[in-house]
Amino acid sequence: MFFNKFVRTAFLFRVANSWSFNEMACSGKQCSELTRNISYLSQDNAVALDQDLFNEYKFSVDQLMELAGLSVATAINKAFPTSSYNTALIICGPGNNGGDGLVAARHMTLFGYSVSIYYPKRTPKPLYENLLWQCENFGVKIVETLPPPNELKNQYKILVDALFGFSFKPPVRDALKPALEALTESELPVCSVDIPSGWDVEKGPASNNSLKPALLISLTAPKLCSKPEFIKNARHFLGGRFVPPELTTMFEARLLKSSILKKVLEAIKDLLTQATFDCDDNGIQLQAMDNSHVALVSLSLRADGFDKYRCDRNISMGMNLGSMSKILKCAGDKDTVTIKAQDNADTVTFVFESPNQEKVSDYEMKLMNLDLEHLGIPETEYSCTIRLPSAEFARMCRDLSQFGESIVISCTKEGVKFSASGDIGSANIKLAQTASIDKEDEAVIIEMDEPVTLTFACQYLNYFTKATSLSPQVQLSMSADVPLVVEYRIPDIGHIRYYLAPKIEEDDN
Ligand SMILES: NC(=O)C1=CN([C@@H]2O[C@H](COP(=O)(O)OP(=O)(O)OC[C@H]3O[C@@H](n4cnc5c(N)ncnc54)[C@H](O)[C@@H]3O)[C@@H](O)[C@H]2O)[C@@H](O)CC1
Ligand SMILES: [K+]
Numbered sequence: 001m002f003f004n005k006f007v008r009t010a011f012l013f014r015v016a017n018s019w020s021f022n023e024m025a026c027s028g029k030q031c032s033e034l035t036r037n038i039s040y041l042s043q044d045n046a047v048a049l050d051q052d053l054f055n056e057y058k059f060s061v062d063q064l065m066e067l068a069g070l071s072v073a074t075a076i077n078k079a080f081p082t083s084s085y086n087t088a089l090i091i092c093g094p095g096n097n098g099g100d101g102l103v104a105a106r107h108m109t110l111f112g113y114s115v116s117i118y119y120p121k122r123t124p125k126p127l128y129e130n131l132l133w134q135c136e137n138f139g140v141k142i143v144e145t146l147p148p149p150n151e152l153k154n155q156y157k158i159l160v161d162a163l164f165g166f167s168f169k170p171p172v173r174d175a176l177k178p179a180l181e182a183l184t185e186s187e188l189p190v191c192s193v194d195i196p197s198g199w200d201v202e203k204g205p206a207s208n209n210s211l212k213p214a215l216l217i218s219l220t221a222p223k224l225c226s227k228p229e230f231i232k233n234a235r236h237f238l239g240g241r242f243v244p245p246e247l248t249t250m251f252e253a254r255l256l257k258s259s260i261l262k263k264v265l266e267a268i269k270d271l272l273t274q275a276t277f278d279c280d281d282n283g284i285q286l287q288a289m290d291n292s293h294v295a296l297v298s299l300s301l302r303a304d305g306f307d308k309y310r311c312d313r314n315i316s317m318g319m320n321l322g323s324m325s326k327i328l329k330c331a332g333d334k335d336t337v338t339i340k341a342q343d344n345a346d347t348v349t350f351v352f353e354s355p356n357q358e359k360v361s362d363y364e365m366k367l368m369n370l371d372l373e374h375l376g377i378p379e380t381e382y383s384c385t386i387r388l389p390s391a392e393f394a395r396m397c398r399d400l401s402q403f404g405e406s407i408v409i410s411c412t413k414e415g416v417k418f419s420a421s422g423d424i425g426s427a428n429i430k431l432a433q434t435a436s437i438d439k440e441d442e443a444v445i446i447e448m449d450e451p452v453t454l455t456f457a458c459q460y461l462n463y464f465t466k467a468t469s470l471s472p473q474v475q476l477s478m479s480a481d482v483p484l485v486v487e488y489r490i491p492d493i494g495h496i497r498y499y500l501a502p503k504i505e506e507d508d509n
Contacts, residue, residue, distance in 0.1 A: 116140065
């Protein structure tokens with residue numbers, strides 16, 4: 001299905017959730033700001049989207065056309081109000097673009113315009129015939145012969161270009177040339193429906209003589225020719241609410257158990273007050289220095305570890321972890337959690353569902369603009385790696401921190417020793433490699449190329465052990481003069497790693 005592959009982008013969110021039109025861009029400075037991150041459809045994609053709307057989403061042509069025509073009339077009324085532009089000529093072509101023009105004619109009449117239609121090549125289908133019939137009954141004048149282009153401005157204040165839409169293939173055939181000439185040569189402001197007629201749907205205007213619309217109303221989604229470099233000073237609106245809101249989400253990650261996310265947050269929130277979650281096809285990454293710039297936290301959650309994961313475009317979401325933690329506290333441990341975001345949005349949504357779906361709650365959190373500070377972590381071969389039960393490590397760090405501010409970790413052939421000393425005395429805990437590994441989770445495994453002894457701040461090790469509930473084992477990797485890595489592998493989904501620089505031996509004098 002084309003939709004699912006392609007069209008979950010920002011602007012569709014706007015289409016689905018806004019009124020029947022949205023001003024996306026206008027002349028001057030605002031233009032580039034507002035259109036900067038918009039995605040544009042190629043001609044093939046526009047046709048495929050059209051088919052999806054009919055076939056997958058069961059819209060009827062008249063339904064879409066009615067909304068399209070209403071949004072065209074509404075945008076025109078906004079850009080060219082009846083107070084100054086009370087007479088309009090709508091030039092309708094043989095296809096659906098022309099049909100949009102016929103619908104717009106009816107609505108514009110109701111808005112107070114005096115509307116005429118030029119409809120030279122009528123397609124004998126009940127849809128168009130009925131629309132034309134309705135126009136006549138609404139008092140819309142039907143023009144059979146076009147006056148020369150230079151005389152149009154004596155009779156009309158604006159022209160509406162409903163001649164060709166996204167199915168146009170240049171060059172224009174002779175029968176419709178006069179209609180196009182009227183649009184390009186009249187010197188009246190032209191309001192183009194979906195595509196400025198005569199333009200290449202993807203490459204824009206063919207030459208300097210091509211139509212220069214004053215207003216463009218893109219329908220459903222802007223096509224490539226509506227990029228700012230082509231439409232220059234035209235005002236640009238997006239019309240039509242055709243897209244189911246569900247499809248407008250561009251990022252969605254779902255975990256059957258919210259407890260994993262809660263635990264992840266518990267494991268980082270004392271070290272970081274805010275952090276950026278970088279999401280792409282592969283999953284979610286977070287990398288940040290702690291508040292005092294001593295330790296580095298690196299979190300990786302793989303896409304395949306989620307029960308559902310979709311990320312149509314890379315996004316970075318800056319989050320306040322205190323706020324996120326408050327929100328996650330509202331989820332029951334057995335609740336399913338879904339994180340959702342729209343492209344370009346300034347909020348992220350957390351949805352919690354109870355196991356039997358009887359309770360569904362959603363929480364929207366404001367995102368933050370954080371400076372991205374990506375630190376390359378070099379691949380390092382470590383002299384020692386020690387794997388031990390995470391609960392054991394937590395307990396040792398807690399116990400030893402009663403003796404002093406630092407813990408010395410010393411890894412030799414005999415085993416690994418954790419020690420601390422201070423005013424009340426000293427403490428040493430020695431662990432030897434487990435002789436036989438019956439239960440992997442309880443094993444102590446030491447791999448050593450060279451003995452290493454390093455000193456670390458207790459406070460940070462204790463922060464790291466907040467991740468204990470994420471994994472039964474923890475791995476410590478050490479080499480002389482490089483940061484210690486404390487790694488917790490989160491089963492089936494990823495890992496959290498903490499990096500901490502060793503303390504330099506203090507000179508007693
Ligand atoms: N899918 C959507 O999202 C919607 C599409 N709508 C409208 O539908 C339009 C597309 O409609 P259609 O596919 O019917 O196509 P068009 O309205 O773009 O025009 C096709 C007609 O123009 C003729 N034509 C093509 N190239 C020509 C040339 N070089 N010289 C002379 N005649 C030429 C074709 O023979 C055909 O009769 C859109 O641009 C939009 O305005 C709206 O009605 C509703 C929503
Ligand atoms: K058009």
